[in-house]
Amino acid sequence: MALRLARTSAEAHLYMELHPCDACGEQQFEPADSVIEVDGDLASRYAGPCPGCGAAREFVFRLPQQIIMPSxxxxxxxxxxxxxxxxxAEWLWVADVIASGVPPDQAGLTGExxxxxxxxxxxxxxxxxxVLKFAPEGADAVPADAVWSSRGSEIYTVEPGRFRRARLEVVRQTYLDLASRFAN
Structure with missing residues (x-):
């Protein structure tokens, strides 16, 4: 089976966070990481015991040709x-979860x-x-076949209008505009 690509370590860690332990459901996981070779490709291996039940956990992802260093x-x-x-749809869910934790205004917030x-x-x-990367060039929306997880299917089925390109772009720009207001 071909390894799936983790384009950044942030993407790999997010994937692991969204896939809890099969044995006990624990979401916390602090694996040791290493670079290995699998079928001639460089890969990242994340392995360690589940802190909840001790079960061995392992994730292996193909590395990209060019490493991206987010900041x-x-x-x-x-x-x-x-x-x-x-x-x-999982990316949309991630955006929702992250944005929902942001205070509505700066009143009373420390610099940090x-x-x-x-x-x-x-x-x-x-x-x-x-999310927008899944919309084909010239398409008005992200197609249903860009969703394959159970979480994603639920979201897409309930709110397909949220996957329209124009709507996604407006919400994305709104987050960027709000972020500029929180600059120190």
Whole structure:
């Protein structure tokens, strides 16, 4: 079986976070990581015991040809290709979860809290950029076949209108505009 590509370590870690332990459901996982070779390709291997039940856990992802180094000011999950790890609706869910934790305004926030809110909004915008990568050139929306997970299928079925290109672009730009307001 061919390994799926993790375009950045952030994408790999997000994937692991979204896939809890099969034995006990524990989401926390602090694996040791290493670079290995699998079928002639370089790969990242994340392995270690589940902190909940001790079961051995392992994730192995193909590495990209060019390594992307995200930063707080540019929290990217990948290059211009759609993700092989998360489907379009999972990326939308990630954006929703991250953005929902941001305070509605800056009143009473410390400088550090404003900085973290800004990073969260930039990260939510980046997750929406990932959703948009699934929309074919010239298409008005992300197609249903860009969703393959059970979580994603549920989201897409309930709210297919959220996958329209124009709507995704407006929400993404709104997050970027809000992020600029949280700058120190």
């Amino acid at each position: 707080d000011d540019d929290p990217r999950f990948g290059d211009n290709r759609p993700s092989e790890l998360l489907d379009a 809290e404003r900085r973290l809110a800004r990073i969260d909004l930039l990260t939510a915008a980046s997750a929406l950029s990932e």
